[in-house]
Amino acid sequence: QVQLVESGGGVVQPGRSLRLSCAASGFTFSSHGMHWVRQAPGKGLEWVAVISHDGSNKYYADSVKGRFTISRDNSKNTLYLQMKSLRTEDMAVYYCAKGKDEYIVGTTPFDYWGQGTLVTVSS
C-alpha cells in the first residue's frame, strides 16, 4: 500500500533554514509528480510546491517562491523541501502528497497524503 512518511520538522528561529524529507513506498515513485501542502495551526490547507516525476519541472506558490526549493531523489524514493529564510507565517504542518496520475505535474489531484511534519518558527 502507498505510504508517505515525512520527517525533518522541528523548532527553528526566524531567518534560519530547515529541510523536510518524505519517504515514499508502495508505488512507482519515479512515475508521479509530488507535492508539498501545508496547514497552519487551526487554519486551512495551502499548496506549497510540486515537482514533476523526473525533477525537470518545479512550481511554487508565490508565498514561498525564492525561499523554498523542492527536489527529489528517485533512487531513494524520497522527496525533499529545502526551506530558507523561514518566517513565522511558515509555521505549519507540512504534508507531502502524491499526484494521482502518472507523468502529469499539474491538474491531477492529490490521492495519497503523509501524516505531516510540524514546523515551528519561533525565536
Place this chain on the structure above:
Amino acid sequence: QSALTQPRSVSGSPGQSVTISCTGTSSDVGDYKFVSWYQQHPGKAPKLMIYDVNERPSGVPDRFSGSKSGNTASLTISGLQAEDEADYYCCSYAGNYVFGTGTKVTVL
C-alpha cells in the same frame, strides 16, 4: 490567487443530505474541470473524496458526489453518517493549485 470561498459550517441529521459550496472565479473553478474535494478528520491527513468535479476514487462511498456550475463547485453528502463529521476542502487547479477556506460538517 485568493482562496476559494466555502461556508464555514454546515450540519445535518443522520440520513439527511448536505451540500457544501465552493465559489471561485472564471480563472479557477469556472475555467477548469479539475476540482477536487478532501475530507480531513481532526489530527489526520486529508483524504481525496472527489476529483475532476464529479469522479469518485475507489473506496469512497457513492453517498459523496460532486458537481459544478459556472464558478461554483459543490460537494453533496447523501445519507449523512456520523463518520462524515469532518472538515472538507475543495481545491481547484488554476495554473497552480488553490484550496477552499474549508467547511466543518457536523452530524447532529
